[in-house]
Amino acid sequence: MSNFITRTITGVLFVLVILTCFLRPTSMAFLFALVTGLTVWEFTGLVNQRQDVNVNRFICTAAGVFLFIAMVGFCSGMTPSSVFIPYLLTVIYLFCSGLFTRNPDPIHDWAYAMMSQMYIALPFSCLAILAFRGYADTGLTMYNMLLPVSIFIFLWMNDTGAYCTGTLLGRHKLFPRVSPGKSWEGSVGGAVIVLLVAFLISYVDENALLDSLGAMPTGLSTVEWMGLGLTVVVFGTLGDLVESLFKRTLGIKDSGNILPGHGGMLDRFDSSLMAIPAAVVYIYTLTVV
Numbered sequence: 600m601s602n603f604i605t606r607t608i609t610g611v612l613f614v615l616v617i618l619t620c621f622l623r624p625t626s627m628a629f630l631f632a633l634v635t636g637l638t639v640w641e642f643t644g645l646v647n648q649r650q651d652v653n654v655n656r657f658i659c660t661a662a663g664v665f666l667f668i669a670m671v672g673f674c675s676g677m678t679p680s681s682v683f684i685p686y687l688l689t690v691i692y693l694f695c696s697g698l699f700t701r702n703p704d705p706i707h708d709w710a711y712a713m714m715s716q717m718y719i720a721l722p723f724s725c726l727a728i729l730a731f732r733g734y735a736d737t738g739l740t741m742y743n744m745l746l747p748v749s750i751f752i753f754l755w756m757n758d759t760g761a762y763c764t765g766t767l768l769g770r771h772k773l774f775p776r777v778s779p780g781k782s783w784e785g786s787v788g789g790a791v792i793v794l795l796v797a798f799l800i801s802y803v804d805e806n807a808l809l810d811s812l813g814a815m816p817t818g819l820s821t822v823e824w825m826g827l828g829l830t831v832v833v834f835g836t837l838g839d840l841v842e843s844l845f846k847r848t849l850g851i852k853d854s855g856n857i858l859p860g861h862g863g864m865l866d867r868f869d870s871s872l873m874a875i876p877a878a879v880v881y882i883y884t885l886t887v888v
Contacts, residue, residue: 606860613858613867617751621744622812627730628671632664635723638864639663639715641855646711648849651704654711655696662689663720670724674731676740690716722872725879732817745814749800749824750878753831754870756796757789761836764788773836778843781836790832797821797828823885830881831874838873842866 620630643656666686672678693712697705729746733739765785773781801824803809807816819827842865846854855863 609858609860613861614755618748621730621748624671624675624730624742627726627744627747628668631723631726632667634864634868635667635720636660636664637857638719638723638868641857641864642715642719643711645849645851645854646714649707651702652707652711653700653702654708654715655693658689658693658696659712659715662686662693663716663723665689666716666720667724667727670727671731674727674740675742676731676733718872722875725875728879729875729882741815743815743817744812745800745804745809745817746878746882748814749797749827750831750871750874752796752800753793753828754835754874756792757832757835758870759789760792761785761789774840777840777847781840786832786836789836790829793828793832794825797825800824819885827878827881830877834877835870835874838870841873842869 616630620626639660640656643654643659646652647654647656666683669678669682669686672682673680690713694709697708700708702708726747729750730742730744731740732743733741761781762785765780765782765788768784768788769782771783772779773783773786798821801819801821804814804817804819804824805821807814842854845865846852853862854865857863858867861867
């Protein structure tokens, strides 16, 4: 019972902090720069426990945070594209440093260092692409909280719907080798819940009901919102499975203990690491088609 209370309190506070941070671009940038740093630090600490692996945690973490901040600056129109040059130089440094560490297997160090950026830093940086949008008629770039917030709402609703439906009706395992608790019935239940939530968000979007909070209309139709919801469901589930495979490979139950009752940062943001870049691809696909 005490663990349930701890999980509930942590979960409620987590949701409130995430939703509140998106009300202002500065608070969003600060919080997710912190989240990026903590997650990369956690990831590199886990992989450094493997034999012959010695990733530079400080450089990888600093690089990940810088990439996120640089992406926010670039997408908001505050900085030119040259802001990414220091990050590229850091990537070069991470490769060249293998010449001097005398690690018997530097390939592992390179692979894990780059994975910390591709798996964690880059997906979080994609939040900036969703949060800032340029308007051709005015030539201005404006902050809009609705798209990034909707990604997390879809993920939370999918988790809730999948858990409830899977507990009641789950019979057929989705991916028993990696996550025996997930079922096809739960996945379908989560998807149905997300479709309903996407329909409600499309109504809010079309009627500009959150305009006072800085959520300007996105221009997405109801069908496009529901397509975004399904995209988040599919890739959020894949992200969860990827992190489960990562933990099984390392032989650990939780990635950390920074969030009481919920484990580590990877445990809390695993599904978003696949869902956020997938959402960016989906949104850009709509503008091309």
